[in-house]
Amino acid sequence: MVNSTPPDGFDHLYSDVVRETMDGSVYGSWRSIRDADAVSLSFGFPYPGSFPNQELLSAAEELFEAEADCALQYSGGEYAAGLPKIIADQARDRGIDCATSEIHLTNGATNAIDTVCQTFLDSGDTVFVESPTFMGALRLFRNYDVDISGFDVDEDGIVVDAVADELAKRQAAGETLPTLLYTIPNFHNPTGVTSSADRRERLLELAETYDFMILEDDPYGQLRYEGTEPPPIKALDETGRTIHVNTFSKTIAPGVRTGWAIAEAPIIEQFDRINAGGEPSFTRGLITSYAANGRLDQAIDDLCAGYRERRDQMVESLETRMPPGTTWNEPAGGFFMWVELPEGIDAAELLPDAIDAGVTYLPGSFFYHEAGGERHVRLSFSHASPSAIDEGIKALTDAVRTEISAAEADD
Ligand SMILES: Cc1ncc(COP(=O)(O)O)c(C=O)c1O
Incomplete structure (x- = not known):
């Protein structure tokens, strides 16, 4: 390696757009999510068995x-x-x-x-x-x-x-x-x-x-x-x-x-x-x-069956586990559920505790150009197995309940 790199690296040669956007990325926080030892409900990744x-x-x-x-x-x-x-x-x-x-x-x-x-x-x-x-x-x-x-x-x-x-x-x-x-x-x-x-x-x-x-x-x-x-x-x-x-x-x-x-x-x-x-x-x-x-058409039918099962599991787990005050949509397709946590809970602040409890998700605020989505989490049902999805929702519930109890204790 050359040892005469300028003190600010090569920042001064970057384009204006790179200089303006390099610090504003949410991608830094992704690393802790990606590398966590927890059920991943975060990324829109297909489940491993779906690959042909x-x-x-x-x-x-x-x-x-x-x-x-x-x-x-x-x-x-x-x-x-x-x-x-x-x-x-x-x-x-x-x-x-x-x-x-x-x-x-x-x-x-x-x-x-x-x-x-x-x-x-x-x-x-x-x-x-x-x-x-x-x-x-x-x-x-x-x-x-x-x-x-x-x-x-x-x-x-x-x-x-x-x-x-x-x-x-x-x-x-x-x-x-x-x-x-x-x-x-x-x-x-x-x-x-x-x-x-x-x-x-x-x-x-x-x-x-x-x-x-x-x-x-x-x-x-x-x-x-x-x-x-x-x-x-x-x-x-x-x-x-x-x-x-x-x-x-x-x-x-x-x-x-x-x-x-x-x-x-x-x-x-x-x-x-x-x-x-x-x-x-x-x-x-x-x-x-x-x-x-017809291999691709058949694969799409099989994928729909695999994802439907995962979507159904996530809906059932949310219904049976999440505390009152939590709401969500029920999508007829795709990979994602958009869940609003009970009042007073900030999804980004909750994330480290949720990871400790055993689940990752993406905080809603990641999806806004400006402020928004503080109480929301995006849950992806595409990657985990149905049993892992249930485990993940249980972990999310534990983290939310702990947060509610802590807030009540403070009052
Ligand atoms: C809405 C939307 N557009 C595009 C993409 C990325 O697609 P590709 O992997 O083909 O670049 C995604 C994947 O997560 C997505 O959710």
Whole structure:
């Protein structure tokens, strides 16, 4: 190692955005959560048994047999080239009628969101988000030096009336209108809420009236455990204002790092142009090979059964164990429950005690751009086994009860 590193390291050479955001990250607190010896109800990780190891091994063999010379080449062979068609077919089944020229492949949904940001955002632009929202997306938006405005979420999704009021107010005052509105309409992260068809329609009307794009992030839409799906916003959109972002992270595995964006062809051309780094052609060929013979569709059915069981267990454990004053939603799909703790309990302050009691979660405040969510915890039922979920909720209950007793003793 060189021993003449400047005293402040290389901070002075960092970009303004890095210097402004480097201390403000919640990621430091993640380490204590990730490394804790406790039941993990914190991250949206799939459960280990959900990974199709054997099926991917067979799919890899089939791929190498068919394309020995090009499966590992820069752009791969016909298998890699076939992935957009698989995505278009899946999208069509969900009501999105798109050509393969309207699909841009990415390294996961995160990379798709980043590509949308690179394409649409300038410093000082405004982005509207749900409040709370996926903190990975907040982190990306902050990298673009934009103004972020959050809007409440109720049981029908983003409160569109509040969005409409804010847009009208800004227009009347000659203030900046948003370039993008980011929304997670199905089994929202972190609240688990699915937005109603009416709210989706109204967002599209607003996008049209006030000239902004809707960024629809939908990693959980296919993981529905009951009921029927409202049409994706992209399926309702007749004017091309929606960019639909999706991923195989939750339906195959996060490690395949493959996602996509669906948008009008001229927008896709810009995504193709701006997104550097080459394509993981092998992974793409592998997914095409895996999806053949209905393997992917079958896997999604199996995943729904596995997650439904975990969701049901979490609901039952919360019902039987949590003290009065605790409330929660019951999501019809996805990975998350959004739990409000009894009055007077701060979820971030409770976390070290909860870890000692044997459970980790993410405090609600992590999901807000500004203040909010102090009494909330996001619980993920995706990773732990049903029996571990019950253990985790028991530990959470113990921590909450101890906190209530301590508060009562102080009074
Ligand atoms: C709403 C939302 N968008 C995107 C992602 C990330 O997807 P990917 O792993 O494909 O980058 C997640 C994962 O946690 C998520 O919850």
